[in-house]
Amino acid sequence: MNNETLKNNLGEREVLSADEQKISHLIGSLEKVSAPNDFDFRLKARIANAVKKDFQPSIWQTLRYILPLTATAIVAGFIMIQAGLFSPNPAGNDFAAGNNDQPPSVNQQFLPANADIARTSNSNVFENINIGKKPEPAISEANPKNAVAVKNQVEKKQNSTPKNFSEDEPLMSRDSAVRQNKKPIFPVGLNPDNAPPQLFENNNNTVSAQEIFKIIGLETETKAGKIIVKSVKEKSLAEKSNVKVGDVVEAIDEQRLDQETLSPKFKGGKSITVTRDNKVLEIELKPN
């Protein structure tokens, strides 16, 4: 296609240099190729295939929408878990953190503020009952009359006859550091009338041997100056520790008992020493 033809066909005035004209002429002289004879047939088949694909969305097209939604849900769930929205134990954590607004656990609600109670373990029950100092009543210096009244009330409580606990009640560790001006708090389900006796009989925070026997489930009798085990309460600490009827109790915590009055006072009881079949046995009191 030469420059003149171009101008005639296009109505344009194009001023080209000689070289440009020659180039244009050379390019225009190239033969024009045609589409093959089966072009229409192949085009028809191609369109038919394209139509068929349109009605069959590929799995990738489906996943293109599902995968982002799934990924978003997973990420959102992970973020919410990390933020603690699905924390498994919110109440316990809050209480342990010192949030007193939360309801305390069953055991802890019976503890006075100054209780020095260790967790129940396999150690001796008396170890768990850490008999600390009894707190002094809140005596107001400004009102001596109140102080006397409170003191009298405390002494009255201390001198009250301890009530025997029911033999059917299970032995359990309990708070022994009770405030003088506070009623004993008993675990849920325990009849206050059948509550075990107060451990405190005096201000020295000690327990008599008789009290220890009662607590561990022993009934004793004195014969010929010897303290003999008369009966062992079922499922008691004594039974679990393998104390048997007929054992002669010699000592508690290696401290020999006063054979007549059982007057020695003990601050606890890790073991008792018995004589059985002419053999001296030191039995460690094990709750479990």
Next chain:
Amino acid sequence: MALDNREPNSSESSGNENVPVATLSDHQLIEATKKGDEAAFAEIVNRYRNPLTNFLYRMLNDYEEAVDLAQETFVRVYFAIERYHTDYAFSTYIYRIASNLAISEIRKRKRRKLLSLTGFFSFEGEEVDFHPPDKKPLADLELLESEEKTVIARAIATLPDKYRAPIILRDIEGKSYDEIAQILELGLGTTKSRISRARGLLKEKLKHYFDFE
């Protein structure tokens, strides 16, 4: 699509009973195609398959590839027929599709090239392909002319794509500057500039084969 079942030269659904489709304009044929007239679309294919194949062949210098892309152009026109509006001439629309397909194919080829000497040669800052001159002795005239055309075709095919399409549309397809600007979505000045630069590059490539001033 019945490109061969119906009467090829008549249009029914366009509202003109038995009107030869060859007499309808491109826009009329498009409107008829939208209404489901397959003969109208067949006429469109008949009108543009050769020019498009030739244009794509010169762009790619590969006949089979050119036929494939020409068919792809018609497929895209067919499925986008509802969206076509008559703001531009249909030839502009279809050449634009074909040009974009060709440029995409050229860029794919460039990425597949393992080694190219293009970087060692440049003309006015533009990278050009390396063509060592053929120093064989002159042969038969027909063979010479054939070789010349081959050289010219190869020179065009090795132009950068932004220069190749304008020069082909201008000097081979005979399109106007305005139409070329619309097809390639360029300004008129840019179009003229690129065509001029393309001729300069071709002159540099062909100076060993032809005499220039």
